[in-house]
């Protein structure tokens with residue numbers, strides 16, 4: 001407590017509270033004015049914060065300096081009733097007149113309620129449309145099959161000659177540009193350095209793989225040409241393209257599935273078949 | 288006076304007077320650690336208010352639209368309605384960005400306050416009988432807060448949240464046997480689907496907030512019924528609560544806290560950018576994000592996913608994918624342990640008694656050790672979630688850093704737990720009130736588990752006085768060494784007052800029972816005058832600022848009934 005006596009401390013406190021509430025009014029006016037002048041986010045936030053802070057400060061001083069703090073005691077009676085009262089309650093719920101005494105009927109009632117409960121779970125199945133295949137089929141199947149043309153995410157077909165060493169070309173199946181499971185990439189590797197032949201085959205060093213990380217499904221966007229690695233931005237898994245996209249660092253445990261690649265008479269890239277394995281994150285029924 | 292008329296009208300219809308008197312006189316312990324629950328509550332209020340405003344503009348749909356607005360780089364581009372409306376909220380709705388950012392900051396604050404509040408309850412043993420049920424409600428609210436934070440974060444359909452959503456989808460997919468069904472049912476098919484965003488939305492703005500409102504009500508009703516626990520101290524007993532009354536002191540301070548939380552939320556919302564979705568760009572399933580970190584309360588999961596070695600194994604020829612153990616496993620085990628903790632501890636200690644007096648953490652070194660273990664474990668996970676950033680800043684290769692963190696997550700929690708355990712024992716054994724005061728003898732006692740002989744405190748000299756006020760109400764006051772405590776309310780008859788005193792302080796002598804001339808003892812430290820003056824000052828300042836002439840009549844006195 002500052003000041004020369006209780007009263008002088010109080011006048012000081014009152015002055016501070018009055019000032020704080022005046023700041024609140026200014027803040028509120030500032031907010032309204034900033035809004036009217038176009039609503040600059042910083043000014044709006046600052047003025048509103050100042051307005052609330054004025055209230056917070058003023059009320060804190062009011063509560064601490066002008067009002068009694070502590071010094072009170074409240075009794076806390078035992079909540080539990082006496083055993084006798086509890087017995088009375090129990091007798092009222094399952095005494096001789098109680099419907100609960102008819103055990104057989106209660107059993108049937110529970111069975112009925114349970115049956116309704118189970119029956120009402122069925123409509124939850126509608127969350128997955130019946131027009132869609134069952135989950136495992138969906139997860140195993142992608143739109144890639146023999147003859148499907150590879151296009152960029154913007155829908156442009158890709159030629160073999162577009163694939164330059166040093167960068168990857170992201171491709172999706174023509175007509176399915178926003179499918180979640182289909183994104184793949186095509187890259188030109190140095191065929192002499194291949195440690196392991198790509199299971200899906202290559203076109204003179206040009207290979208295609210699923211873009212989805214086998215850890216948790218993020219697109220593995222980063223190609224490091226010097227090492228021939230694909231890096232996942234999510235949890236730093238790395239896949240070695242010269243070893244058929246084997247995982248060599250990070251939490252991913254499976255290689256990226258390959259996509260058999262072909263080139264048509266017009267020079268455009270097409271798939272020669274589906275991915276060598278279901279793409280992306282694993283699941284229980286994955287082969 | 289108008290308030291009296293309102294009271295009379297309400298009481299005549301609903302009989303509110305006695306509840307009202309009890310409520311205003313309710314005593315709250317004055318300890319700073321009791322504020323965190325309130326902060327969580329006020330952050331939730333901020334979320335409700337700002338969130339409701341956002342719903343007026345946000346369009347929860349991934350159908351394609353053309354963004355047409357003030358943000359030049361995206362103007363005219365084809366994006367989803369969800370993304371377009373979030374960008375519009377940020378650039379084209381006046382004050383929209385403030386509210387949007389304030390909502391996000393409030394969410395971070397909300398979860399943080401819940402966590403700190405839970406730590407307070409944990410380390411002081413406030414979850415012990417009779418408060419186990421409220422612990423269970425609290426743990427459920429923590430889980431729901433994480434869920435709602437995640438659904439909110441995922442709705443704008445930007446590249447970052449889409450990637451986060453895919454990781455969650457993959458994590459659900461990893462659950463053995465039922466994973467593919469749960470994931471595809473929840474998402475309406477294989478990720479991404481047009482069903483996802485509307486489902487996230489209804490869960491985020493209706494289902495989960497509704498459950499929250501119900502649980503918060505239950506939580507508070509249980510507190511009112513059981514009354515607060517309190518730290519040990521003079522006059523604090525198993526059958527009383529010592530502190531400030533709701534009205535006037537506590538209410539004023541609590542509203543101060545409310546406005547303080549709002550001030551922080553709007554200051555951050557206006558001044559500190561958060562989740563600039565226009566920079567991340569719209570979601571596309573074939574686009575990779577640049578490295579980015581999730582909100583802090585889901586980052587532990589991200590860290591766990593990074594730390595776990597690349598192990599996938601087969602059970603009966605079926606695959607258990609890599610995310611299962613670190614994400615589903617750690618989360619499930621953590622929440623099961625949290626739920627079970629009151630019963631686990633009871634089983635360990637055999638303590639079945641009801642507790643109204645809190646423990647200091649040192650009184651239960653085992654619990655301190657468990658808490659320290661868990662905190663360290665999750666701290667390492669949080670750090671791991673930023674391992675790419677740390678690697679970039681320190682130029683340590685990320686693989687080496689990861690190895691180190693993998694070792695740390697196994698070892699460090701045990702080390703910290705052991706240190707915490709022995710420190711708690713040393714503090715308990717000696718008389719030190721803080722770490723700095725620990726003596727060598729205390730430390731020895733802590734290591735050996737031997738206790739230092741302490742003389743039991745002398746039975747304190749205490750008594751209770753009961754008296755009658757001139758208005759014929761009764762009050763009592765407890766006198767102990769260096770402390771006086773007043774009954775929180777005025778009682779209508781002597782017996783009622785006596786019963787209350789005997790409940791609060793069983794066995795304490797009650798004296799000066801009905802002084803001959805009805806001596807009136809002054810109530811402690813009560814100064815009604817200045818409050819009225821300050822109210823007058825407020826009105827005066829407000830009017831002056833608004834440019835009106837203040838008419839200096841003192842506003843009618845608002846009686847605070849003693």
Ligand code: HEM
Nearest residue numbers: 334335338339341342345391394435436439440492496562
């Ligand atoms: C209960 C706790 C809640 C939490 C933890 C929470 C969290 C979040 C988060 C993190 C976001 C992302 C904001 C961003 O884009 O940066 C968000 C968005 C949103 N929230 Fe909430 N929220 C909560 C309650 C509510 C409530 C009660 C409502 C409405 C009644 C609401 C309405 C919205 C809307 C409409 C959005 C999308 C707008 C946007 O992203 O810009 N939220 N929420």
Ligand code: FES
Nearest residue numbers: 213215216232235
């Ligand atoms: S999703 Fe690629 S490392 Fe986790």
